[in-house]
Amino acid sequence: MKKYVMALDQGTTSSRCILFDKRGRICSMAQKEFAQIYPKSGWVEHNPMEIWSTQIGVAAEAISKIGACGEEIAGIGITNQRETTVVWNKHTGQPVYNAIVWQCRRTSDMIMELKDSGFDKVIQSKTGLIPDAYFSGTKIKWILEHVEGAKAEAEAGNLLFGTVDTWLIWNLTRGKVHATDYTNASRTMLYNIHTLEWDEEILARLDIPRSMLPEVKPSSYVYGLTAPGIFSNEIPIAGVAGDQQAALFGQGCFEPGECKNTYGTGCFLLMNTGEEAIQSQHGLLTTIAASDNDKVQYALEGSVFVAGAAIQWLRDELQVIKTAAESEECAMEVKNSNGVYVVPAFSGLGAPYWDQYARGTIIGITRGVNKNHIVRAVLESIAYEVYDVIKAMEQDASLTIKHLKVDGGACANNFLMQFQADILDTTVMRPDCIETTALGASYLAGLATGFWKDKKEIKENWALSRTFTSNMEEKERQELIAGWKEAVKRSFGQASYMK
Numbered sequence: 001m002k003k004y005v006m007a008l009d010q011g012t013t014s015s016r017c018i019l020f021d022k023r024g025r026i027c028s029m030a031q032k033e034f035a036q037i038y039p040k041s042g043w044v045e046h047n048p049m050e051i052w053s054t055q056i057g058v059a060a061e062a063i064s065k066i067g068a069c070g071e072e073i074a075g076i077g078i079t080n081q082r083e084t085t086v087v088w089n090k091h092t093g094q095p096v097y098n099a100i101v102w103q104c105r106r107t108s109d110m111i112m113e114l115k116d117s118g119f120d121k122v123i124q125s126k127t128g129l130i131p132d133a134y135f136s137g138t139k140i141k142w143i144l145e146h147v148e149g150a151k152a153e154a155e156a157g158n159l160l161f162g163t164v165d166t167w168l169i170w171n172l173t174r175g176k177v178h179a180t181d182y183t184n185a186s187r188t189m190l191y192n193i194h195t196l197e198w199d200e201e202i203l204a205r206l207d208i209p210r211s212m213l214p215e216v217k218p219s220s221y222v223y224g225l226t227a228p229g230i231f232s233n234e235i236p237i238a239g240v241a242g243d244q245q246a247a248l249f250g251q252g253c254f255e256p257g258e259c260k261n262t263y264g265t266g267c268f269l270l271m272n273t274g275e276e277a278i279q280s281q282h283g284l285l286t287t288i289a290a291s292d293n294d295k296v297q298y299a300l301e302g303s304v305f306v307a308g309a310a311i312q313w314l315r316d317e318l319q320v321i322k323t324a325a326e327s328e329e330c331a332m333e334v335k336n337s338n339g340v341y342v343v344p345a346f347s348g349l350g351a352p353y354w355d356q357y358a359r360g361t362i363i364g365i366t367r368g369v370n371k372n373h374i375v376r377a378v379l380e381s382i383a384y385e386v387y388d389v390i391k392a393m394e395q396d397a398s399l400t401i402k403h404l405k406v407d408g409g410a411c412a413n414n415f416l417m418q419f420q421a422d423i424l425d426t427t428v429m430r431p432d433c434i435e436t437t438a439l440g441a442s443y444l445a446g447l448a449t450g451f452w453k454d455k456k457e458i459k460e461n462w463a464l465s466r467t468f469t470s471n472m473e474e475k476e477r478q479e480l481i482a483g484w485k486e487a488v489k490r491s492f493g494q495a496s497y498m499k
């Protein structure tokens with residue numbers, strides 16, 4: 001009997017596996033962090049073999065923790081850090097270079113060239129994206145231009161490209177399936193989100209051979225079976241979606257106007273816009289949302305590059321906290337940030353500013369500022385970043401967001417959630433299950449394999465854990481926001497004059 005759906009959640013900092021039951025409850029979970037590689041300032045890489053080994057390792061661990069067997073698993077849903085780029089040899093399965101991570105800034109100058117020639121407009125109208133080093137397109141170009149022999153091998157049809165979902169599917173099927181889903185394809189900057197095809201004009205401009213690209217399939221669809229020996233039996237890979245689109249689905253945001261915000265390494269606000277691909281006038285992206293059939297749905301997205309990563313920076317680099325959770329205690333020790341603002345533009349700024357050359361900035365330091373003020377200012381900065389993207393979304397969609405569904409690791413922080421509600425003057429709703437990314441992927445797989453009947457059944461699983469409502473006076477809110485806007489301005493363009 002089928003008891004579980006297995007979600008493989010390959011995030012920026014860790015690989016996770018969760019087994020969910022029919023009611024969307026977590027039955028088993030295993031997680032492993034892996035190495036972040038920073039070869040140069042602004043560059044970020046992962047080892048693709050470590051992505052694979054940690055992901056398959058946590059899958060085995062989650063299964064054995066509860067003594068489950070392969071036969072009890074109805075299907076696998078894959079969800080992943082998006083845009084991160086892997087190129088490998090299709091005969092040996094060996095990557096030709098490390099995975100270039102979505103946060104990596106190494107192709108900023110390539111993007112500037114595209115902008116200078118006006119090609120950014122072509123890209124935006126076809127892909128829905130605001131050209132940036134964030135997306136996969138220029139990362140592939142960089143690998144082909146900088147790895148010895150890669151260009152010729154790619155032209156000879158020997159190299160394959162994939163985002164992390166594709167890399168995992170390839171390994172799970174031992175090279176049988178080279179595919180991705182609509183949501184991940186829509187983050188490559190190579191995919192026309194209106195015609196649902198790889199775009200020949202953009203491929204030609206970036207000099208990327210079409211033969212490297214995976215087939216594109218719906219998010220809820222049987223991609224193939226795991227190869228013999230991977231698990232105790234062959235399990236269908238039946239759901240695939242980029243992590244932010246999976247979270248939107250996992251939160252049950254199926255109708256136009258419904259939105260969620262995920263507080264993970266970065267922060268990603270997504271609003272379902274149904275069959276309409278709205279082009280933002282305020283610095284947001286148009287992207288493909290996950291759906292339960294082969295009919296494509298769209299979403300508006302505000303992508304903030306650094307959120308929980310700033311808490312990790314406090315923990316690992318500054319070493320002012322020992323655990324991420326300790327940031328909440330520090331913030332509550334002080335009444336306010338004592339005039340300090342932190343802009344965590346470690347990887348430039350994404351939505352709504354899109355400044356590739358912005359860098360991290362701290363302003364307002366006086367002699368009385370202590371570590372708790374700095375920690376508090378970092379947490380507050382996450383809420384301000386979200387404020388900026390919410391305001392952009394409200395303008396684009398001509399509506400007011402009165403309730404915000406949240407998820408992701410950092411939404412466990414009560415101080416942050418309260419400050420978020422204060423700054424937005426909006427009710428923040430935290431569900432019982434904050435692992436909605438994994439949950440969304442499992443829903444997609446469970447719908448494709450008949451484990452769940454329909455979206456109605458899924459929606460009934462959503463349960464509220466806690467709401468946060470605003471306690472702040474309007475005057476204070478406006479003063480704080482004005483200070484943030486000033487701080488953001490100071491972060492602009494720093495990398496361009498510090499080269």
Ligand SMILES: Nc1ncnc2c1ncn2[C@@H]1O[C@H](COP(=O)(O)OP(=O)(O)O)[C@@H](O)[C@H]1O
Nearest residue numbers: 011013264265308309311324325408409410413
């Ligand atoms: N209690 C907390 N307070 C603030 N940040 C937290 C807390 N717990 C986890 N985080 C942050 O959340 C992030 C992990 O969330 P997760 O959703 O697992 O991210 P990802 O999928 O991007 O790896 C980390 O960056 C961590 O610093």
Ligand SMILES: O=P(O)(O)OC[C@H](O)CO
Nearest residue numbers: 011012081082264265266
């Ligand atoms: O790893 P996460 O959860 O922060 O998500 C990363 C995003 O998919 C990047 O676009």
